[in-house]
Amino acid sequence: MSSTEKFSLREVLVSFKSCLVYDNQDILVEHYLNGWKGLVRFMNSLGTVFSFMSKDAVSKIQIMEIYLSGEQGEHYRTFQSMVEYELRSNLVDLNKRDNHPESGCRIILCLHRVFRWLQLFLEKLRTSTEDSKISNLCAEAYSDSLANYHPWNIRKKTNDAFMDLPARNTFFEVMDVGTTEEVLDMLREAMPYASNVYDFTQALYSKHNLLDLP
């Protein structure tokens, strides 16, 4: 994944919109990962202070791509097929970190938890005002979601990184969508799709009791 490719938030939102298939009854892994690759490119454009986050995200994305291109690749085409295959093949550490610390189920759970942060952050961004501080919006969304799954040292490093975020108008410029009104219109359009992706994943993981993997 070359990080030099131009970021396009529109492409990211198209990926997350196109990943939900079969009448919202499954998610295509490849499109979901494409959305994350775009988000990581965006984050890289904000500065090296986020590189510890990018590194972790890229390593998770790359593991999923290895599964997708491997012998069992067809089982990793969608979230449903991945969950069913890994559970019936005992490829998931269900109660403690054991032989499968990087199962597809666990990696997607990590990204799903970040997706919740993204959903909360984008909603705050959508209802923000001109003098809203992006660092505050990020930190509030983080403490209401992902922070609950991170040890204190990661929480500290993450909140420190948020302090480096630019003002809202600069952030919108980096998003490169157009005027503030165009950004807000795009966020209004994107939010329902983001909710559908999050809700489907949450329901699938809840059904199989996978929401608290070690």
Ligand SMILES: CCCCCCCCCCCCC/C=C/[C@@H](O)[C@H](COP(=O)(O)O)NC(=O)CCCCCCCCCCCCCCC
């Ligand atoms: C706009 C600023 C971007 C803020 C991103 C908020 C997410 C903060 C994530 C902090 C992760 C810290 C490093 C990873 C810690 C890992 O221990 C932890 C657990 O994994 P493990 O159990 O395998 O170790 N990993 C994770 O929780 C996954 C972290 C993945 C980070 C992905 C960040 C990409 C999000 C990009 C958002 C861009 C916003 C775009 C808005 C228009």
